[in-house]
Structures are given as C-alpha cells and as structure tokens.
Amino acid sequence: MKKNIIVALALLVAGASLSTIEAKKNKKEPVKPSIQLVTASDSLSYTAGYVLAEIVRERFLGGLAEQVKDTPDSLQMRMAYQGLFDALMGDTTLFKSRPAEKFLNDRVAAIHKAKEEKAKAAGKAFLDENAKKEGVVVLPSGLQYKVLKQGNGPVAKADDRVKVKYEGRLIDGTVFDSTDKHGGQPATFAPSQVIKGWTEALTMMPVGSKWQLYIPQELGYGSRPSGMIPAYSTLVFDVEVLGIEEKKSEK
Known part of the structure; x- marks a missing residue:
C-alpha cells in the first residue's frame, strides 16, 4: 500500500x-x-x-x-x-505522510471488514430461511440441496471426471458463471478439483440428476473473491450431472 x-x-x-x-x-x-x-x-x-x-x-x-x-x-x-x-x-x-497512510490503510481495512460481516450475515439469513422450504435437504456440513431431477446412474468418486452443466448465482440472483456462457458445452472435471460444496454434492449425485445447491461461504470461496463473486459469498448452483468419463486403462 x-x-x-x-x-x-x-x-x-x-x-x-x-x-x-x-x-x-x-x-x-x-x-x-x-x-x-x-x-x-x-x-x-x-x-x-x-x-x-x-x-x-x-x-x-x-x-x-x-x-x-x-x-x-x-x-x-x-x-x-x-x-x-x-x-x-x-x-x-x-495530513502528514505517515498519518495519512495509516488513516487510509485503517479505513480501507475497516471497510473490508464491514463488507465481509455484511456478506456473512446475508448468507446466513438466506440459508436459515432456505432451510425451511419444502424439498430442501440440509447436510451436516451446512450444504443444502434440492432435487430437481433424480437420476439413476452411477455416482462419481472424488477422482473421477464428470461432465456437468451448471449455472451459478449470488443470493441476489446475479449469474456469475454458467456453461451457457462458455458456448453451452458441458464442463468436465474431477469433483476433487472444485470447491468443497461441489465436491460433496458431485459425489452424491447419480448420473442424470439435476440438483439445486445452496453453498455456504465456508464450502465455497470463503475469504477469496473470485471474478464476480465477492468474499464470503453464499452461492446457489443449478447442477446437472450428464456422465462420468471412462478411465483410460494403463498399458
């Protein structure tokens, strides 16, 4: 600074x-x-x-x-x-130089702290209210989900590679990412490579399922802002698991 x-x-x-x-x-x-x-x-x-x-x-x-x-x-x-x-x-x-610098640093830190506390409180209030809604399941980790469509295929392990379609939103409805924004093609990755809320959900969802996930900030990006996602944001995802890639056999 x-x-x-x-x-x-x-x-x-x-x-x-x-x-x-x-x-x-x-x-x-x-x-x-x-x-x-x-x-x-x-x-x-x-x-x-x-x-x-x-x-x-x-x-x-x-x-x-x-x-x-x-x-x-x-x-x-x-x-x-x-x-x-x-x-x-x-x-x-x-102002003199050092007091000016200290004031600026302290004020910006206070602003960040206030915004963080506001985001945490808003996320908690959203999840507390959401947990009361019909069809919403609350897991011990704090992850919440609602089954929009239940598949009957296999369930991925953490090191499998799954094909998914998704849309991610902030709790105010702002869409920050989706497969539609990337040409509509499914995304492929291992459950172990994504945020904790996704890892937990993807290792529970049978292929063919579409769930709505409600991810507390602790299972999301936490204190790390990411693109359009502010720090300590509670996130909402619609996730559809399309398939699991076959592992290539070692020769």
Whole structure:
C-alpha cells in the first residue's frame, strides 16, 4: 500500500491543477491550457506524467473506488486530486505522510471488514430461511440441496471426471458463471478439483440428476473473491450431472 500511495502522490497531479479540472467540468468557456508545450522536452515530460497519471487513476483510484462501493464511504475524485496536489507541494496542513497512510490503510481495512460481516450475515439469513422450504435437504456440513431431477446412474468418486452443466448465482440472483456462457458445452472435471460444496454434492449425485445447491461461504470461496463473486459469498448452483468419463486403462 505504501508503494502505491507514493506512486499515486508523485504522478496523478503531474498534468493538471484543480482550477483546470473545475474549468473542464464547467465547459461554458473554452479551457486554455495552463502550460505551453514549446520544446520536445516539454512534450516528453508532460506526456510521461500524463500517461503515468492515467494508469494510477484507473488502477489505483479505480480499484479503491470499487473497494468502497456499496459502503457508506465513497471516493471523491476532487478530494483525491487535492490530497495528491498537497502532497506534491509539501502542504501538511491536513495530513502528514505517515498519518495519512495509516488513516487510509485503517479505513480501507475497516471497510473490508464491514463488507465481509455484511456478506456473512446475508448468507446466513438466506440459508436459515432456505432451510425451511419444502424439498430442501440440509447436510451436516451446512450444504443444502434440492432435487430437481433424480437420476439413476452411477455416482462419481472424488477422482473421477464428470461432465456437468451448471449455472451459478449470488443470493441476489446475479449469474456469475454458467456453461451457457462458455458456448453451452458441458464442463468436465474431477469433483476433487472444485470447491468443497461441489465436491460433496458431485459425489452424491447419480448420473442424470439435476440438483439445486445452496453453498455456504465456508464450502465455497470463503475469504477469496473470485471474478464476480465477492468474499464470503453464499452461492446457489443449478447442477446437472450428464456422465462420468471412462478411465483410460494403463498399458
């Protein structure tokens, strides 16, 4: 984090002052450049700062804005630019370097913690309510499932390779992955290669079965966000087992 902050402070305000930013937002009058690029060295220096600032704005501040999304906090770009400008100018009226870094780190950590606790609570409430629904089976591990279609084929072992079709959703209904998103072709993998909730279900489902799985975060990705899946997310999957690949005989 310290390295990111130093890079951001050094680069983001390289090309513009706050007055220029405000004038561009106004757009009532043509904005006159605050500097003139006279020599090749001027252009080299300016474009180096500009390009690097774009990278930091998109990757550092953009990433921070995403982290505080759906929380009481928000990233106000004008304030961010002011902080960067003050740091470059050596203005310590509001913050010095180390206290500023500590505040940012502590605040981001608190935001993450609050989001995690909210996700855990939402998942638990969903599963508690879901467990009361007709047809839902609750296993000792916490995995819940509902049989949509019961097959009568063999059941895969952990090291078998199974062919499945699936759709995965967050508890708000957001689809984060499905075989349809990958051309509609079945996915093939061993039950031991996937999240614990899938491993448990796939080693219980006869070929031909289609179940709806309700996977608590402990049996899913837990603290690890994955793509569209936030940390500590309870997951819902529709899973259909189409077959088990025959193992190749060793020669």
